[in-house]
Amino acid sequence: xxxxxxxxxxxxxxxxxxxxxxxxxxxxxxxxxxxxxxxxxxxxxxxxxxxxxxxxxxxxxxxxxxxxxxxxxxxxxxxxxxxxxxxxxxxxxxxxxxxxxxxxxxxxxxxxxxxxxxxxxxxxxxxxxxxxxxxxxxxxxxxxxxxxxxxxxx
Amino acid sequence: xxxxxxxxxxxxxxxxxxxxxxxxxxxxxxxxxxxxxxxxxxxxxxxxxxxxxxxxxxxxxxxxxxxxxxxxxxxxxxxxxxxxxxxxxxxxxxxxxxxxxxxxxxxxxxxxxxxxxxxxxxxxxxxxxxxxxxxxxxxxxxxxxxxxxxxxxx
Numbered sequence: 339x340x341x342x343x344x345x346x347x348x349x350x351x352x353x354x355x356x357x358x359x360x361x362x363x364x365x366x367x368x369x370x371x372x373x374x375x376x377x378x379x380x381x382x383x384x385x386x387x388x389x390x391x392x393x394x395x396x397x398x399x400x401x402x403x404x405x406x407x408x409x410x411x412x413x414x415x416x417x418x419x420x421x422x423x424x425x426x427x428x429x430x431x432x433x434x435x436x437x438x439x440x441x442x443x444x445x446x447x448x449x450x451x452x453x454x455x456x457x458x459x460x461x462x463x464x465x466x467x468x469x470x471x472x473x474x475x476x477x478x479x480x481x482x483x484x485x486x487x488x489x490x491x492x
Numbered sequence: 493x494x495x496x497x498x499x500x501x502x503x504x505x506x507x508x509x510x511x512x513x514x515x516x517x518x519x520x521x522x523x524x525x526x527x528x529x530x531x532x533x534x535x536x537x538x539x540x541x542x543x544x545x546x547x548x549x550x551x552x553x554x555x556x557x558x559x560x561x562x563x564x565x566x567x568x569x570x571x572x573x574x575x576x577x578x579x580x581x582x583x584x585x586x587x588x589x590x591x592x593x594x595x596x597x598x599x600x601x602x603x604x605x606x607x608x609x610x611x612x613x614x615x616x617x618x619x620x621x622x623x624x625x626x627x628x629x630x631x632x633x634x635x636x637x638x639x640x641x642x643x644x645x646x
Contacts, residue, residue, distance in 0.1 A: 354540050354548035362516075362539035364550075385516035386508050388581075394508035395582040396518075396557045400550020407549075427542075428549040432586040 342367035343376070343408045347423055355404030364400060366447070368408040376409040378447040386441070393439040395473075402463050402475035403431050405447045410459035410479035413451035424481035429458070431477030439465060439472040449475075457481045496521035497530070497562045501576055509558030518554060520601070522562040530563040532601040540595070547593040549627075556617050556629035557585050559601045564613035564633035567605035578635035583612070585631030593619065593626040603629075611635045 340346075344356050344367060351357035356366040368378045380401055388394040411423035418424075439445065449463035458480045465473040494500075498510050498521060505511035510520040522532045534555055542548040565577035572578075593599065603617035612634045619627040 352539070352544075353542050355542075355550045360539055385506070385514055388507050388509075390506075394554070394558075395561075395585070396509045396550070396554020399553035399557065399585070399587070400548070403550045403553060404548075427592075428587075428589050430586065430588040431549070431553070432584065433553070433582075434584040435582050438581075 340369065342369055343412055343423070344368060347411075353404065355400045356408065364397070364404070366401060366404050366408075368405050368412075368447075368449075370412055373450075374413070375448055375450045376405070376412060377449075378405050380445045380447065382441045382445070384441075391438075391441050393441055393445075395433065395435055398435065398439055398465060398473050399431065399433045399475070401445070401447060402433060402449075402465060402473065403428055403477065406431065406449050406461040406463045406475060406477045407479050409449040409451060409461045409463070411481075413454050413459045413461075414457075414481055417454050417456075426459075426479045426481050429478040429480050431475055434474045435472070436474065437470065437472050440467050443467040494523065496523055497566055497577070498522060501565075507558065509554045510562065518551070518558070520555060520558050520562075522559050522566075522601075522603075524566055527604075528567070529602055529604045530559070530566060531603075532559050534599045534601065536595045536599070538595075545592075545595050547595055547599075549587065549589055552589065552593055552619060552627050553585065553587045553629070555599070555601060556587060556603075556619060556627065557582055557631065560585065560603050560615040560617045560629060560631050561633050563603040563605060563615045563617070565635075567608050567613045567615075568611075568635055571608050571610075580613075580633045580635050583632040583634050585629055588628045589626065590628065591624060591626050594621050597621040
């Protein structure tokens with residue numbers, strides 16, 4: 339399997355959700371597949387629970403947000419035929435929890451771009467555990483250009 | 493100021509977002525006000541960042557999700573004239589990030605129920621930093637009854 343997008347393009351990031359150097363973060367690793375789908379796997383830690391045995395919805399949102407953000411950055415990179423993804427930020431994300439997400443499972447995240455424009459992409463994603471979709475997410479992510487005040491200031 | 497809802501009604505919870513005993517969690521404290529608004533304050537920790545100086549969107553979602561959930565539980569308790577809130581779970585939440593949320597500020601969460609039924613409430617919430625709204629959230633939270641399979645299995 340190829341290198342994760344985070345390790346390849348943002349190895350020094352300390353983002354809570356996806357920064358490789360954030361030891362207290364979720365350190366999501368997102369891998370592009372053969373088609374346009376980007377996938378990741380995540381095993382919850384005990385302090386991520388909501389109730390005993392059930393994963394917290396905020397952590398579910400954090401996983402889906404960062405994974406979808408990387409899916410958007412990758413889609414924009416491919417559309418622009420660029421060598422690296424742009425810096426993208428979340429405009430919005432809508433999480434639906436369809437059943438409890440168990441703590442004792444490796445979770446599967448799957449995301450794909452459903453609409454791509456020059457500077458933004460809309461992403462649909464699912465979180466699956468033990469073969470069942472436990473959560474879905476639809477979000478829009480926007481590329482921001484380097485240099486103040488726009489950069490990191492969408 | 494009165495006791496926080498979490499400390500009063502769920503002091504042993506280990507929820508990542510709002511459990512008083514989760515030392516690695518966000519430990520949100522939600523306080524009902526004189527009107528129907530429920531408020532909380534939160535100071536980000538360094539590992540909650542997205543970029544340097546900017547709070548991660550997943551953490552923002554986690555704050556808004558748990559705070560809104562407690563706002564829903566409190567609204568349902570008042571509607572039912574009950575002595576304690578029901579156990580509520582998140583059905584969905586939609587986070588909009590309108591500007592970067594700074595790390596170097598005490599954040600203010602404010603939420604209120606905009607629709608309340610017997611077993612669910614829809615909540616609108618804002619996250620404000622330095623006097624500016626940085627994020628909004630609208631979510632629906634559902635009461636679940638004790639006893640398997642319904643309890644914690646909405």
